[in-house]
Amino acid sequence: MARTHQGMVEKRGAGLWLTHVLMILGVLVIFFPIWLAFVASTVTQTDIIRPPMPVWPGDQLWINYKNALFSGINVPVGTMLLNSLIMAIGIAVGKIIISLLSAFAIVYFRFPGRTFFFWMIFLTLMLPVEVRIVPTYEVVAGFGMLNSYSGLIFPLIASATATFLFRQFFLTIPDELAEAARVDGARPMRFFWDIVVPMSRTNIAALFVILFIYGWNQYLWPLLITTDPEMNTIVMGIKQMFPSGDDFAHWPTIMATSILAMIPPVIVVVSMQKLFVRGLVDSEK
Amino acid sequence: MEKRVTFRGWLLPLCLIAPQVIISAVFFFYPAGQAIWQSLFIPDPFGLSMQYVGLGNFEYLLSDKFYRASFVTTAVFSVLVTLASMIPALFLAVLADRLIKGSGVYRTLLIWPYAVAPAVAGVLWLFMFNTRVGVVSWYLGQLGYDWNHVLNGNEAMGLVVVASAWGRISYNFLFFFAALQSVPRSVIEAAAIDGAHFWRRFFGIVLPLITPTAFFLLVVNVVYAFFETFGVIHTITGGGPQQTTTILVYKVFSDGFVGQDLGSSSAQSVILLIVVGLLTVLQFKFVEKRVHY
Numbered sequence: 154m155a156r157t158h159q160g161m162v163e164k165r166g167a168g169l170w171l172t173h174v175l176m177i178l179g180v181l182v183i184f185f186p187i188w189l190a191f192v193a194s195t196v197t198q199t200d201i202i203r204p205p206m207p208v209w210p211g212d213q214l215w216i217n218y219k220n221a222l223f224s225g226i227n228v229p230v231g232t233m234l235l236n237s238l239i240m241a242i243g244i245a246v247g248k249i250i251i252s253l254l255s256a257f258a259i260v261y262f263r264f265p266g267r268t269f270f271f272w273m274i275f276l277t278l279m280l281p282v283e284v285r286i287v288p289t290y291e292v293v294a295g296f297g298m299l300n301s302y303s304g305l306i307f308p309l310i311a312s313a314t315a316t317f318l319f320r321q322f323f324l325t326i327p328d329e330l331a332e333a334a335r336v337d338g339a340r341p342m343r344f345f346w347d348i349v350v351p352m353s354r355t356n357i358a359a360l361f362v363i364l365f366i367y368g369w370n371q372y373l374w375p376l377l378i379t380t381d382p383e384m385n386t387i388v389m390g391i392k393q394m395f396p397s398g399d400d401f402a403h404w405p406t407i408m409a410t411s412i413l414a415m416i417p418p419v420i421v422v423v424s425m426q427k428l429f430v431r432g433l434v435d436s437e438k
Numbered sequence: 439m440e441k442r443v444t445f446r447g448w449l450l451p452l453c454l455i456a457p458q459v460i461i462s463a464v465f466f467f468y469p470a471g472q473a474i475w476q477s478l479f480i481p482d483p484f485g486l487s488m489q490y491v492g493l494g495n496f497e498y499l500l501s502d503k504f505y506r507a508s509f510v511t512t513a514v515f516s517v518l519v520t521l522a523s524m525i526p527a528l529f530l531a532v533l534a535d536r537l538i539k540g541s542g543v544y545r546t547l548l549i550w551p552y553a554v555a556p557a558v559a560g561v562l563w564l565f566m567f568n569t570r571v572g573v574v575s576w577y578l579g580q581l582g583y584d585w586n587h588v589l590n591g592n593e594a595m596g597l598v599v600v601a602s603a604w605g606r607i608s609y610n611f612l613f614f615f616a617a618l619q620s621v622p623r624s625v626i627e628a629a630a631i632d633g634a635h636f637w638r639r640f641f642g643i644v645l646p647l648i649t650p651t652a653f654f655l656l657v658v659n660v661v662y663a664f665f666e667t668f669g670v671i672h673t674i675t676g677g678g679p680q681q682t683t684t685i686l687v688y689k690v691f692s693d694g695f696v697g698q699d700l701g702s703s704s705a706q707s708v709i710l711l712i713v714v715g716l717l718t719v720l721q722f723k724f725v726e727k728r729v730h731y
Contacts, residue, residue: 173540176533179526180547183607186562187550189573193565204576255458261444262451270455273462279718280466283665283687284710287694287703288469288476311461324441331443341445370555372669377695388555392673404571411558418553423546430612 187415193408194218201404213405221409226394230410233387236379237369238417240305240386244368245361247310253353256319257345261331278313282374290377300381309374315360318435322356323349359432362425366418387414470711476704495705504681505689505706512685515599516663522603523659524652527610532640534611535618545615552608556601557669563601564674587675591682594675598683601674602667610655617651618644657721664713686710 193201196211221230258264259271282289289308298304326349334344350357375389385393391410395402422429477495479488499505530548534541551559566574567587575585587593621644629639668687671677677684677692684692690710694703 169537172533172536176530176537176544179530179533180544183548183551183604186559186566186604187554189566190562201571204571205573206571251457251461254454258451258454260441262447262454263444264448264451267451270459273467274458277462277466279711279714280470281665281714283668284690284707284714285466285469285473286690286707287700288472288707289465290695291472292465292469307461308465311458311466316458328441328443331441331445335443335445341447341450344445366553370557370669372555372557372672373691376672388557388669391558391561401570404565407561408565411561414558415554418555419550422549422553426546426549429549430616433609433612434616 190408190411193404194412196405198401198403198405202401217405217409218413221406221413225410226403226406228382228385228390230387230390230413232383233385233390233410234413234417236302236305236384237386237388237414239302240371240375241365241368241417243302243306244309244371245364247306248312248315248364249357249360251310252312252315252319253350253357256316256323257349259316260320260323261341261344274311274313274316276313277311282308286373286377293378299378300384304378305375305384305386309368309371312364315364318356318360319353322353326352355428355431356435358425359428359435361432362421362429363432365421369418470707473704473707473711476700477708480701491701495701496709499702499705499709504684507681508684508686508689511595511682512664515595515602515667515683515685516660518595518599519602519606519663519667520656520659522599523606524610524655527607528614528652530607531611531614531618534615541615545612548611549608551605552612554605555669556605556667557673559601559605560598560670560673563597563604567597589679591679594679594683598667598671598674602663602670606659606662610659613651613655614648617648621647657717661717661721664717686713 189206192207192210194217195214196207197213200206200211222234223229223231225231225233255270255274259267293299293304293308296304298307330348331344334348339347370388371386372389375384375386376392379385379389382390382393387410391407391414394407394410476488478490478492480491480495481488530544534544537544554562564572566572567585569575569586569588572585578585585593587597625643625647626639629643634642664685665687667685668691671683671685671688672691675683677688686706687710690703690706693699693706697703
């Protein structure tokens with residue numbers, strides 16, 4: 154995003170240095186909680202419960218992470234990581250598929266009930282899971298989907314945002330393409346697979362990044378419907394690692410788990426930064 | 439906007455739209471309808487029958503001092519989270535905008551907290567301020583300040599606000615940075631030639647030009663504070679002490695799930711539905727403006 158033409162404004166050396174210094178300070182402050190969690194995941198419990206804890210990493214990294222991943226506290230963190238991965242990918246892929254299909258139907262067809270369905274999808278924007286907690290739980294329980302992947306995924310995959318994003322994009326696809334496909338006698342689904350989906354690649358990728366983070370970071374829903382520790386996701390499982398009584402929490406394991414919980418989304422966001430920023434801006438439009 | 443060229447047939451499009459419509463109906467509309475329906479009843483203590491009470495649940499709620507307090511808590515919490523996440527973000531974005539080289543590196547680093555789940559952010563901040571082992575609380579203790587968010591409501595509120603705002607700074611930073619980058623250079627230079635110094639240019643030219651973004655972020659952050667901070671509160675305070683950090687969404691959860699008070703919880707859901715509706719309308723109004731800008 155560098156500007157090609159940097160004019161006469163803001164060129165002075167001292168000001169520039171000050172800006173860098175302030176910026177670095179800002180980054181350090183923002184990073185401090187993550188750094189501290191990392192340090193805590195590399196030292197022993199004794200180092201932590203006798204404050205102040207060290208500020209530099211210790212030598213227990215391997216032991217703490219091995220402990221967390223393979224034994225954990227209620228359930229191995231490896232299991233929770235897998236559950237989170239399945240949930241996040243399930244939600245992202247599911248949302249993308251059903252949104253692509255419904256946006257295609259809304260844009261390229263005229264059928265009875267089209268406007269009604271369009272508004273129905275629109276209204277789901279106003280019904281976040283947080284406001285219909287108890288009845289949604291009852292529905293999922295009624296289907297016997299407690300403690301299951303389908304229970305974790307399905308109630309969260311209807312998304313008006315993704316549908317609108319695809320609708321918006323489909324409207325920019327030149328009419329000539331659909332015209333040509335019709336003249337050639339191509340069936341609508343053929344047109345969908347050969348033209349529409351390939352053209353939406355970037356949008357799909359950008360949306361995937363955003364939705365993966367959304368799915369990975371879910372807390373309330375898994376908390377409600379996974380009573381079996383084997384089905385806990387990592388983000389909600391961390392809280393379950395705290396003892397209920399007055400005992401000391403086992404901080405090295407908890408902090409190793411917190412670090413493990415943030416690695417996948419951080420990797421996704423940082424490595425796909427351009428797509429991520431694009432997805433963010435698009436999905437808010 | 440409509441397509442000029444469309445395909446024929448009605449069975450295929452109905453099949454295409456069916457998955458989304460069915461999921462919306464089963465997991466969104468039916469539960470929302472249930473919430474509205476249940477809000478008109480009080481179940482007997484054994485859960486065997488329901489007694490119709492009309493708007494009784496609502497009357498009871500609105501006269502309940504804890505529920506009214508929860509409204510105030512939510513308002514205070516949202517305002518604080520919004521300010522605490524937008525002001526540092528704007529400051530950092532202004533700094534990054536002044537840099538010719540290196541802003542990309544800072545941006546990459548500043549995105550990190552966005553990826554951290556609110557619940558995990560809660561655990562990180564809880565760790566720093568833990569009354570027994572927290573580093574920050576320990577140093578505060580050395581300075582003679584006795585930090586205890588478990589007992590002190592204001593400290594608890596401060597902690598959940600900071601923990602909620604932290605990840606949001608990344609988000610706001612990205613939007614502010616993009617907005618600042620799109621302010622025309624020529625305008626700023628013209629002002630500089632006329633002798634306007636940095637702060638004068640910032641308040642006179644740059645800030646007015648980025649207000650659409652700021653308004654948009656304002657609404658989005660309020661929505662975030664209302665509905666997406668459950669994880670932070672649940673991990674750090676559990677709504678306490680004495681419900682001082684019980685925001686509306688948290689109360690639906692604690693009354694409905696922990697307290698099993700279905701009538702009241704449903705009525706709270708209905709009130710929240712109205713709040714979301716209003717916020718969505720507001721969001722669309724501002725987003726509309728932003729697009730035109």
